[in-house]
Amino acid sequence: NVIGVAYIPVMYNILPPDWNNPDTWLHLPNSRLKDINLKNSLSLSGAYTPAAELPNGKSLNVLTPNSMDESTAEALQRLKKAVGNVAEFVAERLQYSLKELAEVLALEQIDAVALAIYNAESRNQGLIVGDQTGIGKGRVAASFIRYGVIHGHKPMFFTEKPGLFSDIYRDLCDIHCPYYKPFIVNKDGGNIMNDDGDEIYKHNADDMDAAIHNQSIPDKYDFICCTYSQVSSSSDKTKGKLDFLAAMATDNIVILDESHNAGGDIQYNKHGEIITGNTGYYFQNQIINRCKSVMYLSATYAKTPKNMPIYALKTCISDLKQNDTQDISQFFVSIPAQEIISSSMARFGQFIRRERETKGMSVDYFTLDGSEDSAKAGLPNLKDEHWAVYKNITEIYARIRRFQEQYFQPYLITIAKSLAEEGKTKEKPPSVASASLFSSLFHLTNNILLSLKALPVAERAIQHIKEGRAVVIALADTNESVLKNRKTAGKADDDNVSIEVEEGMVINGDYCFTFENIFRNLLYYNVRKGRQVLYRVDVPVESLGEDAVEEYNSIISMFRKTTSGLCFSPIDVIRERIEREGYSVGECTGRSMRLKFENGDYIHSKIVSADKFSAQQGKHVSLCYKKFNNNELDCLIINQSGSTGKSAHATNKNTSLKPEEVKQLYT
Numbered sequence: 001n002v003i004g005v006a007y008i009p010v011m012y013n014i015l016p017p018d019w020n021n022p023d024t025w026l027h028l029p030n031s032r033l034k035d036i037n038l039k040n041s042l043s044l045s046g047a048y049t050p051a052a053e054l055p056n057g058k059s060l061n062v063l064t065p066n067s068m069d070e071s072t073a074e075a076l077q078r079l080k081k082a083v084g085n086v087a088e089f090v091a092e093r094l095q096y097s098l099k100e101l102a103e104v105l106a107l108e109q110i111d112a113v114a115l116a117i118y119n120a121e122s123r124n125q126g127l128i129v130g131d132q133t134g135i136g137k138g139r140v141a142a143s144f145i146r147y148g149v150i151h152g153h154k155p156m157f158f159t160e161k162p163g164l165f166s167d168i169y170r171d172l173c174d175i176h177c178p179y180y181k182p183f184i185v186n187k188d189g190g191n192i193m194n195d196d197g198d199e200i201y202k203h204n205a206d207d208m209d210a211a212i213h214n215q216s217i218p219d220k221y222d223f224i225c226c227t228y229s230q231v232s233s234s235s236d237k238t239k240g241k242l243d244f245l246a247a248m249a250t251d252n253i254v255i256l257d258e259s260h261n262a263g264g265d266i267q268y269n270k271h272g273e274i275i276t277g278n279t280g281y282y283f284q285n286q287i288i289n290r291c292k293s294v295m296y297l298s299a300t301y302a303k304t305p306k307n308m309p310i311y312a313l314k315t316c317i318s319d320l321k322q323n324d325t326q327d328i329s330q331f332f333v334s335i336p337a338q339e340i341i342s343s344s345m346a347r348f349g350q351f352i353r354r355e356r357e358t359k360g361m362s363v364d365y366f367t368l369d370g371s372e373d374s375a376k377a378g379l380p381n382l383k384d385e386h387w388a389v390y391k392n393i394t395e396i397y398a399r400i401r402r403f404q405e406q407y408f409q410p411y412l413i414t415i416a417k418s419l420a421e422e423g424k425t426k427e428k429p430p431s432v433a434s435a436s437l438f439s440s441l442f443h444l445t446n447n448i449l450l451s452l453k454a455l456p457v458a459e460r461a462i463q464h465i466k467e468g469r470a471v472v473i474a475l476a477d478t479n480e481s482v483l484k485n486r487k488t489a490g491k492a493d494d495d496n497v498s499i500e501v502e503e504g505m506v507i508n509g510d511y512c513f514t515f516e517n518i519f520r521n522l523l524y525y526n527v528r529k530g531r532q533v534l535y536r537v538d539v540p541v542e543s544l545g546e547d548a549v550e551e552y553n554s555i556i557s558m559f560r561k562t563t564s565g566l567c568f569s570p571i572d573v574i575r576e577r578i579e580r581e582g583y584s585v586g587e588c589t590g591r592s593m594r595l596k597f598e599n600g601d602y603i604h605s606k607i608v609s610a611d612k613f614s615a616q617q618g619k620h621v622s623l624c625y626k627k628f629n630n631n632e633l634d635c636l637i638i639n640q641s642g643s644t645g646k647s648a649h650a651t652n653k654n655t656s657l658k659p660e661e662v663k664q665l666y667t
Contacts, residue, residue, distance in 0.1 A: 048354050050107035051076035052086040052114065054098060057107045062135060062354040067339045071347035076111060079118060079349060086114045093117050094146055104175040105143065108354055109136045113143045115349050120147075120253070120293030126314035128259075128296040128345065130353035134647070137297045141255050142171035144295045145223050148253035149180065155223040156248060156287075157182075159257035162190035165225045166622065167646070168257070170195065183207070183221035185230055185241070192225075197622040212240040215247040224248060228261055231282045246286035254287060256310075259296040263307040280310065288313040299353075302338045315350045317341065368456055378463065379456060386452045389565055393448060396515055396562075397441055399555055404522060407548035411539065412525055419527065433526045440518050447479045447570065448511065454570035458577035461635055465583050470628065471635045472648055478571050478639060480591040502607065509567040509595055509605040516559040567602040569595045575637060576600070583634040586624035588642030621646075 048064045050057075064072050076086075083089040090110050091101045105113065108131075116127040131137050141157070145168070148155035157168055165184060169192045172180050184190045184203045192201040211217045217224060224245075231242060256262050263280035288294055294314040301311065312318040345351035366374045370381030461471045507513065523539045541552045567573050572595040575585050580600065595605035625646055627633045636648060 048108065049073065049076075050111050051080050052090070052107045052110035054087045054102045054107065054110075056099065056102045057087070057110075058102065059107045060135060060354075061357075062108055063357055064354055068343040068346040068351075068353065071343045072352060074347055075115070075349040075352075079111075079114060082122070083114065083118060086110060090114050090117070090143075093150075094143060095150055100176065105139060106136060109140050109143070112140045112352055113147070115352060116140070116144050116293070116295050117147055119350060124292055125316075125350065126294035126296060127349075128298070128301050128311060128315065128351045130299055130301050130342075130351060132299050132353070132355040134356055135354050137257075137299075138167060138171035139175060141257060141295060141297055142168060142175050142177065144253065144255055145172065145180070146175060146177055149177075149222050153251075153253045153292075154183075154217055154221070154248060155253040155255060156245070156291075157223060157225050157255045157257065158262065158287075159225075159227060160261050162186045162188070162225075162227050163621070164257060165190050166193045168225070169200065180222040181220060182223055182225045183211070183217045185224065185226035185245070190225060190227075193622045195622060195626050197620065212244045215244055217248065228279055231286075232279045234278055234282070242282065242286065246290060249287045249290045251290070251292045254291045254294045255297065256283075256294060257297045259298040259310070260300050260303040260307055262296075262310050280307070284309055284313060301351075302342070316345060316348050368453065377460075379460070382452075382456070389452065390448070392562075393511065393564055393566075396512070396558075396564075399558070400441075400515070400519055400522075403519075403548075403551055403555060407544045407551070408523065408539075411544055415525065433528055443477075444511075444514065444518070447477060447568070448566065450475070450477070451511070451566045451568070451570040451573070454567075454573040455577060458574045461574070461578055462581050462583065465578075465634045470631065470633075473574060473635065473637045474643070475571055475589070475637065475639050478589050478591045479569055480593065503593065505607045507595075507605060507607060508603060509569060509597075510603045511564040511566050511568050512559045512562050514568045516556060519555060519559070563603065567595070567605070569605075571637065572597070572605075573602050576602075578635055584632070585635045585637060586628055586633045587637045588621045588624050588646070589637065589639045590641035 048062045048069075050059060080086055087098060087101060087107075087110055090096075090105075090113050091098050094101070094113070096104070101110065112127070112129050112131070116129075119125045119127050129137050129140055131140075145155045145157065157165075159165070159168070162184075165182065165186075169178075169182065172178065173194075182192060182201055184192070184201060185208070187203050187205070187208075190203055191199050194200050207218055207221075226245065231238075231245065234242065262283055288310060291314075296311060301307070308317065342351055342353075346353070364373075364377075366377055366379055368374060368379055368381065368386065369383040374381075457473065461473060464471050523541060524536060525539065526536050527534045541549050544552075571587075571589070575587065575594075576597050577600075578585050593607055596608045597605050621642060624633070624636065625648060628636045628648055638646075638648075
């Protein structure tokens with residue numbers, strides 16, 4: 001049994017007698033967990049010692065989690081015993097000279113590639129590469145693609161977003177394989193760009209039709225690029241594509257990038273239990289079950305238990321099952337179980353994780369309330385000012401809520417009763433659903449909290465830039481949903497409460513303008529049958545009575561006479577303030593339009609096209625990161641859509657700069 005007691009790092013302790021029962025780990029008291037001597041996986045031990053040895057080899061000087069340092073070392077020793085010199089083993093399989101191998105891969109990356117190749121050749125199984133960001137999972141994946149191509153395969157590279165195809169191409173270039181030609185499955189958004197933003201490869205519809213017909217890609221292609229979304233639905237329309245991918249997976253090499261997403265969205269049955277969705281089911285039965293070996297890439301591989309069957313099919317996790325009907329995901333519902341299983345997999349050579357040392361990196365939290373730490377950092381005391389603004393906003397909230405409760409909700413109840421009466425003879429009468437005031441205001445409240453801090457954030461960034469640092473500003477939300485392009489307005493959701501705008505329009509950027517728009521869009525309801533929307537009804541305010549009309553007009557008048565003093569687009573406030581100081585700012589966020597201000601007037605603003613992050617504008621994103629990494633940008637503003645899979649470095653790639661000109665990264 002692979003995950004037997006012999007493979008568990010118990011050392012000085014005894015596991016519970018029923019350790020293989022998932023419920024055991026859910027109910028153990030803390031004292032018992034301490035007895036098992038589990039170490040915190042977030043704490044780091046000593047330096048990772050690479051198994052690969054090269055005269056000119058480069059080490060990344062990384063660490064391993066404390067709970068698996070001994071397991072990893074033991075696996076590497078067994079690897080050396082099995083293959084001999086690890087560097088020579090990888091060089092031979094990848095057809096590199098030792099000199100060239102040292103140029104393209106660090107010693108730690110060579111170790112991961114060696115484990116992947118060993119698992120593929122000796123076990124027909126796979127490897128989970130759980131390295132932290134910055135260790136080089138991309139080059140490891142590219143090396144496995146090279147291995148597959150050299151040994152007669154057409155490797156399959158799956159990832160979360162089509163924009164990441166450009167990243168794996170960049171990694172292939174870094175390991176001297178720029179001539180590998182990808183077969184791109186995605187019709188939209190998958191065009192591959194180089195670092196200069198030039199389009200290198202794109203989807204070919206004719207070749208795609210031929211591949212589906214022949215169940216194989218044309219000989220001119222070397223590997224396949226595809227996102228998980230391409231297999232998320234099963235229908236007559238997608239059957240040909242799904243059958244083609246399944247045929248290509250047979251005895252092939254597969255790479256699952258961002259593998260924690262390979263199971264697709266979480267789905268529930270009528271009892272509230274998690275069930276396998278279309279994506280997860282397809283990968284388990286049509287891809288992983290058929291392929292020769294899988295390389296899983298994820299720093300958070302055990303993020304959700306639903307993904308565990310995908311890993312189990314090509315790793316020793318499968319040996320946890322006591323019978324064919326047991327759900328493997330049950331073993332991953334607690335952190336202690338995850339730690340023990342991860343350590344056991346590391347010992348067996350099917351999981352490897354290395355991390356950067358965080359020594360010297362500080363994480364500071366500042367409040368703008370005049371506290372001692374904030375004062376030392378040179379931050380202003382804005383407590384009273386922020387309280388006054390927020391009090392004004394909450395009063396507006398309250399008035400909108402009172403109008404809805406007093407006038408609109410009673411009207412909806414009357415409509416619902418009327419529909420119920422009409423539908424008495426029917427099996428299921430229609431129901432009434434209105435826009436959610438809470439969801440609109442909840443989203444807006446979060447953005448207001450950021451808006452209150454927008455200028456201090458910009459001033460803080462300017463301070464760090466002046467001190468010679470490169471600054472990254474990461475935002476959870478750009479609030480672009482407030483704006484809706486008139487050209488695409490017809491595609492909007494019924495619950496959309498955004499402002500219809502077009503490029504060149506001058507608008508009021510104050511939050512009161514947004515409140516007015518939300519208020520106006522509340523007066524409608526949808527008639528539904530089950531989840532299906534039958535039709536939408538816009539309600540004239542006159543239908544609510546004279547008192548409602550009077551209060552409605554009074555609230556609209558309040559919006560137009562009152563100012564909150566805050567701009568509803570904090571990202572644009574931050575960007576404008578930094579640029580006004582004379583510094584360069586790159587933005588990778590995915591929004592299509594932004595506000596432009598004149599002379600620091602953050603209320604009266606003009607709509608302009610933003611730097612789009614899309615299939616057509618991927619060039620901008622590539623250039624943004626290239627310029628930032630080469631110290632040609634002072635500041636980078638990002639969110640999740642513009643940063644997934646991207647790398648922003650404090651290191652210097654611009655050889656024209658002197659060492660002292662390289663900026664320190666500040667996020």
